[in-house]
Amino acid sequence: MSEEKNQRKLVTVAEAGAPIGSGSSNPKQGERMTGAQAVVASLEAEGVDLIFGYPGGHAIHIYDALFDSKTIRHVLSRHEQGAVHEADGYARASGKVGVALVTSGPGATNTVTGIATAYMDSIPLVVITGQVPLAMIGTDSFQESDIFGITIPIVKHSFLVKSASDIARSIREAFHIAKTGRPGPVLVDIPSDVARQETVFEYADQVNIASYKPTYRGNAKQVKAAAALIGKARRPVLFVGGGTISSGASCLVEDLSERLRIPIATSLMGLGAIPASNPLNVGLVGMHGSKYANMTLNRSDLIIACGARFSDRVTGKISSFAPDAKLIHIDIDPAEIDKVRMADIPIVGDLRNVLGQLLDQFDADAQVPDTEEWLSDIELWRERYPMYDKRLDENTDYIVPEEAMRLLSEMLDQDSSIVATDVGQHQMWAAQFIKRTKPRSFISSGGLGTMGFGLPAAIGASFACPDKTVVCVAGDGSLQMNAQEMATATINEIPVKVVVVDNSALGMVRQWQKLFLNQRYSATELHDVPDFVKLADAYSWEAERVESPEEVPAAYERMLASTGPYLIDLRIPRDQSVFPIVAPGKALSEAVGAIDLDEGVVRIVDQPEADEEGGKAL
Amino acid sequence: MKHVLSVLVENKSGVLSRVVALIARRGFNIDSLSVGPTEDPTRSRITIIVDAEKVAYDQITKQLNKLVCVYKIQDLTNDAYIERELVLFKVNAPAERRSEVIEIANLFRASVVDVGASSLTIEATGSENKLKGMEELLESYGIKEITRTGKIAISRNSKEA
Numbered sequence: 074m075s076e077e078k079n080q081r082k083l084v085t086v087a088e089a090g091a092p093i094g095s096g097s098s099n100p101k102q103g104e105r106m107t108g109a110q111a112v113v114a115s116l117e118a119e120g121v122d123l124i125f126g127y128p129g130g131h132a133i134h135i136y137d138a139l140f141d142s143k144t145i146r147h148v149l150s151r152h153e154q155g156a157v158h159e160a161d162g163y164a165r166a167s168g169k170v171g172v173a174l175v176t177s178g179p180g181a182t183n184t185v186t187g188i189a190t191a192y193m194d195s196i197p198l199v200v201i202t203g204q205v206p207l208a209m210i211g212t213d214s215f216q217e218s219d220i221f222g223i224t225i226p227i228v229k230h231s232f233l234v235k236s237a238s239d240i241a242r243s244i245r246e247a248f249h250i251a252k253t254g255r256p257g258p259v260l261v262d263i264p265s266d267v268a269r270q271e272t273v274f275e276y277a278d279q280v281n282i283a284s285y286k287p288t289y290r291g292n293a294k295q296v297k298a299a300a301a302l303i304g305k306a307r308r309p310v311l312f313v314g315g316g317t318i319s320s321g322a323s324c325l326v327e328d329l330s331e332r333l334r335i336p337i338a339t340s341l342m343g344l345g346a347i348p349a350s351n352p353l354n355v356g357l358v359g360m361h362g363s364k365y366a367n368m369t370l371n372r373s374d375l376i377i378a379c380g381a382r383f384s385d386r387v388t389g390k391i392s393s394f395a396p397d398a399k400l401i402h403i404d405i406d407p408a409e410i411d412k413v414r415m416a417d418i419p420i421v422g423d424l425r426n427v428l429g430q431l432l433d434q435f436d437a438d439a440q441v442p443d444t445e446e447w448l449s450d451i452e453l454w455r456e457r458y459p460m461y462d463k464r465l466d467e468n469t470d471y472i473v474p475e476e477a478m479r480l481l482s483e484m485l486d487q488d489s490s491i492v493a494t495d496v497g498q499h500q501m502w503a504a505q506f507i508k509r510t511k512p513r514s515f516i517s518s519g520g521l522g523t524m525g526f527g528l529p530a531a532i533g534a535s536f537a538c539p540d541k542t543v544v545c546v547a548g549d550g551s552l553q554m555n556a557q558e559m560a561t562a563t564i565n566e567i568p569v570k571v572v573v574v575d576n577s578a579l580g581m582v583r584q585w586q587k588l589f590l591n592q593r594y595s596a597t598e599l600h601d602v603p604d605f606v607k608l609a610d611a612y613s614w615e616a617e618r619v620e621s622p623e624e625v626p627a628a629y630e631r632m633l634a635s636t637g638p639y640l641i642d643l644r645i646p647r648d649q650s651v652f653p654i655v656a657p658g659k660a661l662s663e664a665v666g667a668i669d670l671d672e673g674v675v676r677i678v679d680q681p682e683a684d685e686e687g688g689k690a691l
Numbered sequence: 692m693k694h695v696l697s698v699l700v701e702n703k704s705g706v707l708s709r710v711v712a713l714i715a716r717r718g719f720n721i722d723s724l725s726v727g728p729t730e731d732p733t734r735s736r737i738t739i740i741v742d743a744e745k746v747a748y749d750q751i752t753k754q755l756n757k758l759v760c761v762y763k764i765q766d767l768t769n770d771a772y773i774e775r776e777l778v779l780f781k782v783n784a785p786a787e788r789r790s791e792v793i794e795i796a797n798l799f800r801a802s803v804v805d806v807g808a809s810s811l812t813i814e815a816t817g818s819e820n821k822l823k824g825m826e827e828l829l830e831s832y833g834i835k836e837i838t839r840t841g842k843i844a845i846s847r848n849s850k851e852a
Contacts, residue, residue: 221705222705222708225705225708225709225712226712226713226716229759230758230759230760231705233704233705250759282759283762284700284701284758284759284760284761284762284763285759406757407753407756407757408750408753408754408756408757410753411746411749411750412750
């Protein structure tokens with residue numbers, strides 16, 4: 074495993090934070106220019122070649138300077154929220170910092186959902202907003218909004234730039250902060266008079282912020298203690314979250330798993346980090362995880378959390394989550410340690426470094442656990458409680474979403490495809506049935522659960538990876554939240570494919586109403602409008618509607634063979650539910666709707682009842 | 692349990708908003724907060740008093756530490772530290788009782804900073820206990836208004852934060 078050996082070189086914050094572009098040796102260094110030109114020169118020096126945005130009065134000078142850039146391509150979105158999600162999808166697919174540029178006031182406030190989405194999922198973004206001139210701040214002037222104040226709780230950091238001479242430093246620091254430590258969105262607010270001031274452009278390579286020093290290397294003593302604890306475990310599990318992907322530690326997790334024979338379970342954000350085909354990978358855990366994966370996590374005696382934060386969607390009722398397990402919690406963010414679940418051995422550091430250090434312990438003489446009995450238990454559960462069984466839906470004349478997703482998964486080349494999702498039932502079916510092999514090939518709004526994320530994120534991912542087929546699995550509700558971005562795909566010849574899992578309803582909420590609220594379907598019917606095929610046609614996309622199961626394979630084939638953007642309106646019945654489901658507020662072990670083959674090919678559904686607390690959480 | 696936190700931050704607009712927004716967003720209540728520049732004009736010190744259990748307290752300090760504008764957090768609670776607060780009391784004091792009120796002020800080494808026809812304004816500094824004792828005594832005369840700075844604190848040993 075030479076790739077793995079390469080990864081064991083320790084990464085430092087300075088390496089991780091350096092510009093990927095020319096930095097201080099950029100050709101404009103030392104030139105006199107306007108603040109707006111300094112913004113563009115900073116992005117060029119940083120190595121940015123693509124930004125998403127939308128102009129307006131107080132961004133107009135930056136846009137004017139951008140007009141002269143030979144290296145930065147600007148993509149005109151159709152809504153600022155779309156621009157930020159596109160930058161986000163670009164960042165998730167490429168591992169680089171996504172950049173969005175918008176104007177003041179409504180332009181800036183439209184970015185809020187996008188910024189919050191990136192914040193919850195730890196995605197590196199730099200969002201540049203125009204602002205009213207300094208002297209007009211606070212006067213309620215036209216298109217003024219306090220975007221700095223509005224975004225305080227949802228940014229990793231932010232800058233209100235008060236002088237053109239601060240622009241280069243602010244942007245350099247913004248990129249450094251966005252991509253080092255636990256990544257996240259950074260906002261840079263630039264008043265329009267600052268953009269017109271003159272300054273001498275000086276771009277730095279290194280950043281030294283006394284109050285920002287993320288820990289990259291794990292504490293050696295803790296690593297040693299962790300290795301000892303792993304050696305003694307009988308039922309250990311590696312719990313992989315999004316941090317595994319952002320740290321680039323997939324290879325090391327797999328190596329540790331294979332060498333010590335430890336199974337792997339993943340959160341939604343961790344999907345793709347480990348190939349679904351890896352026999353030690355039990356896949357998705359949590360509210361809609363498989364019963365066998367949830368049993369693996371819940372019955373373990375040691376959880377080794379790798380960049381995962383124990384979201385309530387993973388743990389269910391926290392007091393009964395994995396009651397016998399000790400926890401080795403590896404995270405670069407010290408605030409995640411002991412936040413939800415107390416760690417027995419916390420290790421703060423970059424996962425890649427820490428796993429390298431941990432593997433060194435086992436290279437030496439650390440004891441290796443005996444897990445064979447545990448693994449055979451898990452295999453029995455995997456056979457007994459499959460996620461789905463074809464026989465459940467034999468002889469149906471409607472499209473079964475589980476089957477439709479499984480078929481899509483089979484038809485995609487795992488090495489050269491990316492799947493993005495919106496939020497809702499379709500997202501969970503995609504997460505359950507679309508098998509992924511590579512990190513950054515499954516893109517979904519995990520933490521914030523942002524409907525409308527899928528299409529723009531898929532467009533961003535397609536910009537990042539033009540050689541890959543990018544498929545967005547959307548819902549009919551979600552797609553309508555950012556459908557305007559279909560224009561962005563058309564104009565820029567971005568051949569994204571959209572599969573709308575269309576049940577003319579807000580399926581996930583409806584499912585909760587069905588299961589937990591006495592079938593009182595309050596405000597969850599969307600009816601048959603719009604006609605998605607006509608909508609796609611209006612944007613010059615190819616599109617078709619598929620209503621019966623036997624038409625699905627050929628439709629997928631046409632979609633995947635097409636060279637432009639393509640939409641399939643996949644009609645499914647309204648009453649399909651995502652199973653298994655852990656009712657909100659219930660323990661992971663209380664999932665309902667799992668198949669138990671010992672009882673026959675049926676889903677075991679008792680009367681689930683959401684705890685009051687969980688019911689409200691919707 | 693009450694914690695006295697001394698938080699060294701960047702002296703820049705927006706920093707106080709970040710600190711306060713974070714504490715509010717994570718659902719913690721602040722008992723008292725005061726802020727001012729330090730010996731280094733680029734840095735300010737915020738003294739925060741919060742009442743929180745251990746897990747919540749750990750979260751507050753970790754989350755505060757994550758803020759890019761925060762240099763250092765010192766928990767003075769278990770160290771020897773000096774705590775002071777400044778209070779201004781406006782007390783009813785008609786001419787015939789004025790001397791009694793002044794006497795109380797003198798007992799607490801407080802000073803009278805303003806005199807009106809029927810009231811006195813007293814400036815007092817000190818620890819929580821002292822100020823509370825004084826407030827109780829003044830109450831019998833009728834306190835018209837109280838304004839206080841919030842507590843500031845510094846560690847007794849010369850270790851510099």
